Amino acid sequence: MLISWRVPKTIQWIVKLFFIYLCIFTAFRIATVIFFKPKSTGILELIPAFWLGLKYDLRWISIILSPIALFSLYPTLSPFYSERSKRRWTIYLGIVTLLVLFFYGADFGQFAYINARLNADALIFAEDPRESLQMVWQSYPVIWILIGLAGAVMMTTWMFRKTHVDVAEKNLNIHKFTYRRRWHAAALLLMGWFAYGFLTLAPLDFFRAFNLNDEFKSNLALNPLQNFFTTLRFRKPDHNNKAKEYYPVISRLLNLDKYSVPPQNYSRLIQPGSRAFESQPNVVLVVCESFSMYKSSMSGNPLNSTPYFNDMCKEGIFFDRCFTPTFGTARGIFATITGIPDVQLSQFATRNPESVDQRTIINDFDGYEKFYFIGAAASSIISAVSSPTSKACRYMKKESTRHKI
Incomplete structure (x- = not known):
């Protein structure tokens, strides 16, 4: 049909590439449903998420392919002008496909790990690349991932070349018609419409996915490219x-x-309403990593998962308004020692230079000597404190008016 309409070979090739990328994007979205769909969510309920996801995919496919249509307005830059032009555009598509597959692979891994799409928060690992690469090497089958990624890029590159040859052969016996730029202009207008938002009055933005009012549906609608590059602007609020x-x-x-x-x-x-600290008792603060409040008995969880902690809270003082409204150990530590929740969107507040001079609750313990123990099992810390040769133990046994925390 495109041949009968005397459509240039470049536009014919772009149409084939468009459907190849659409199949790749859709395949990853279907894989997300297969591996991560909650049992309580029905397939038919996901239709709005797929429809919105299609709009996001059309946007990014248009962004990928629009340079070919734009530069091909000049015949010498068309992928069908010479073998050199064909090779250059094939290399371009190979690099872009590598980036697309890398983003989708990283997104798939993050979704499996924390049930969330890849976003700009991942750049925090670039601040310490050596440590991050070591963590990735120890946690994932890196060699097999690289082999699979290379194989996928080689296969898609072969498909790009094959479609290029098919278009050239089908037009081989066709009378050579004049170079029609209006088809390139029409293709650019169509891709511009897709980039703006297919069948939408307002520009298609990142927040529209969250109107689905379901976490999984929102994540399913978004693709990692849309999510990552949109959240970049939130890193420095x-x-x-x-x-x-x-x-x-x-x-x-x-x-x-x-x-x-x-x-x-x-x-x-606000003056304290209690005189409990006038006697300066010893204070021990124990921070338990990965201790989620909503999973504990103190939150009213019917599973009663932490009965002993719950007993301590009932017999002692339970600060039910001291919490961190997000995940991450560093955020919990910051909230604990400052009394301020860490609400930064990208980095942790502990990495913010403006928090260096932040007041801490520990500073208010005047007249105390402070000891800090970090790491490993609680038994190791207990043995270190109780050892007769430890400095902490000698301080505790020493009769003094000074007190410890």
């Missing part, structure tokens, strides 16, 4: 303007009007 914008909300939440706090200020002085 504008703290000052946002803080000013939401100051009235936070002020009402904290009841700052009761403490005569100056405008645009969060400072308040």
Whole structure:
């Protein structure tokens, strides 16, 4: 049909490439359903997610293929002008396919690990590449992954060459018609429409996926390219303007009007209502990594997964408003020692240079000597403290008016 319409060979090739990439993108989305779909979610319920995902895929396929249509407006840059042009465009497609498969592979691994799409937070691992590469090497079959990736790129490159040859052979006996740029312009307009948003009045944005009101459906609709490059702009949020914008909300939440706090200020002085610390007791703070509140008995979990911790909370003091509204050990530590939740979107607050001079709760323990133990099993720490030769033990046994934490 394209031949009968006297469509240039370049546009015919772009159409074939378009469907190849569409099959690749759709195959990964179907694989996500096969491996990660919740049992409670029906297949028919995923149709809106697939439809929205198709729009995202059309956008990125158009971004990938539009350079071919754009540069081919000049006949000498067409992939059918010479063998050199064909080789250059094939190399371009091979590199792009490698990046696409890399993003999808990394996304698939992250989805299997934390049940979330790949986003710009992954760049945090680039800050310490040696440690990150060592972790990847120890955790994943890197050699087999590289072999599979290379094989997939070679196979798709072969498909690109095969479709190029097919288009050239089918047009071999056709009378050579004039180079029609209007078909290139039409292709660019169509791909521009796909990039803007297929069958949408407003531009297709990242947040539309979350209107599906279901975590899995939202993740299924997004593709890793859309999710990664969109979340890049969230890595450096504008703290000052946002803080000013939401100051009235936070002020009402904290009841700052009761403490005569100056405008645009969060400072308040509250005297302690208890005299428990006047005797300066020994204080031991134990931080348990990967101890999720919502999984524990203290949250009312009917499984009663942590009965002993629950007993300690009932017999002691339980701070039910001290929590971290996200995952990550570093975020929990920051909230514990500062009393402030870590709400940074990309990096942890502990990596933010502005948090170096942050006040910590531990600083308020005046007159105490502080000991810090990090790592391994709790039994190792206990043995280190109880050892007669340990400095900590000697301090604890020493009769002194000084106290320890």
